[in-house]
Every structure is written in C-alpha cells, then in structure tokens.
Amino acid sequence: MTITLVGEKLAKPGVEFIYYGPADPCKSCRLARVCVGNLEPGRRYKVVRVRNIEHSCPLHEGKVRVVEVIEPAIEVAIEPRVAIVGSKIKLSFVECNDPEKQSLTRPEGLFEGDIVKILEISDDFECDEKHYKVARVMREKE
Numbered sequence: 001m002t003i004t005l006v007g008e009k010l011a012k013p014g015v016e017f018i019y020y021g022p023a024d025p026c027k028s029c030r031l032a033r034v035c036v037g038n039l040e041p042g043r044r045y046k047v048v049r050v051r052n053i054e055h056s057c058p059l060h061e062g063k064v065r066v067v068e069v070i071e072p073a074i075e076v077a078i079e080p081r082v083a084i085v086g087s088k089i090k091l092s093f094v095e096c097n098d099p100e101k102q103s104l105t106r107p108e109g110l111f112e113g114d115i116v117k118i119l120e121i122s123d124d125f126e127c128d129e130k131h132y133k134v135a136r137v138m139r140e141k142e
Contacts (some may be wrong), residue, residue, distance in 0.1 A: 001068050005035040006047065007060030011067055016046045018108050025058050035064065044109025046072040073136045077104045077125045079120075083133035088117050088140060096127035104134060115140045 010017060019039040026032050039045065049068040057064040077094045091114045096105040104125060110116070116137035123134040 001048070001070060001097050002038050004036060004038045004045075004067060004069055005031060005055065005057070005064040006067050006069075007057070008054070008063045008065055009061070010052045011047065011065035013050065014049055014109060016044060018042070018044050023059055029057075031055055031057075031064075038071075042108070042111065043071060044074060045069040071109070071139055073119055073138050074107050074109050075104060075122065075134055075136050076110060076116075077127070077132040078137075080131065080133050083118065083135055084120050085118055085120055088115055090114070090118050094130070094132050095126070098127055099129055101125075103110075108119070109111070110137070110139065118126050 002095060019041060021041040022032065022036040026036050028122050029035065036109050047067045048070055051066040053066040054063050056062060076091070077096070078089070079094065082089050091110060091112060093106050105127070114125070116139050119136045119138055121133050125132040125134050
C-alpha cells in the first residue's frame with residue numbers, strides 16, 4: 001500500500017490511473033515527496049482508500065486528497081509454456097504486429113523484465129499466427 005495525493009475528482013475507491021511523472025509545479029512543491037515521490041512513472045495505480053485530508057494544489061482544480069493506492073492486477077499476453085497460475089516469472093512481452101492488440105501485448109503499467117505473479121489465466125490470444133495465453137498478473141516489488 002502506498003500513500004499519495006490525487007486530485008479531488010480522482011479520489012474515489014476503485015479509480016485507476018497511470019502516473020506519467022511530475023509536472024513542473026510539482027518540482028518545487030512542499031508536498032512533492034509524499035505526492036509524486038511515492039509513485040513510479042509509467043505504473044498503474046488503483047485508489048483503495050480515501051483519507052479525510054486535503055491540501056491545496058495549483059494543478060488539480062485547487063485541491064488534492066490523501067489516498068492509499070496499490071498496483072492492480074493487469075492482463076497481459078504471455079507464452080503458454082510459462083502460463084502457470086501461482087508462478088512468478090520475469091515478464092517478456094510477446095511480439096505482435098497488430099496495434100489494436102497493444103493493450104494486451106504491452107499494457108501500460110508493466111515493463112519488460114518486471115517480476116510478476118500469475119494470478120489467473122483468463123483466455124487464449126492469437127496474433128501473427130502465434131498462440132498465447134492472457135494472464136492477470138500482479139507485479140512483485142523488490
């Protein structure tokens with residue numbers, strides 16, 4: 001669980017967002033360490049709890065709220081030979097030339113080389129005449 005700050009409109013349990021890095025005003029903000037300092041650029045986060053603490057912010061229509069976030073499970077296409085529920089693997093993105101399938105072949109929030117735990121296998125996936133499995137995975141933090 002990570003503590004951070006999000007704009008008031010995003011401060012609802014279940015809301016997911018991808019953190020792309022700090023904006024210019026964040027670099028000199030006194031709250032930057034707890035706000036953007038706890039997040040990793042390119043990762044997906046899900047709000048699980050909203051605390052009753054708010055602060056002013058020039059970027060988020062005046063206010064941010066303190067929230068608890070987690071990295072949610074993400075669906076990704078993987079090689080069938082490593083598709084074993086409960087196992088931990090080093091993520092290797094599959095090759096697929098169809099840009100419409102990028103959300104499964106290179107989902108935002110995961111990086112090549114991440115260590116992930118396979119939570120479930122939900123579907124089969126085909127691209128460029130190759131067969132893969134769709135797995136819900138959770139990134140394992142070092």
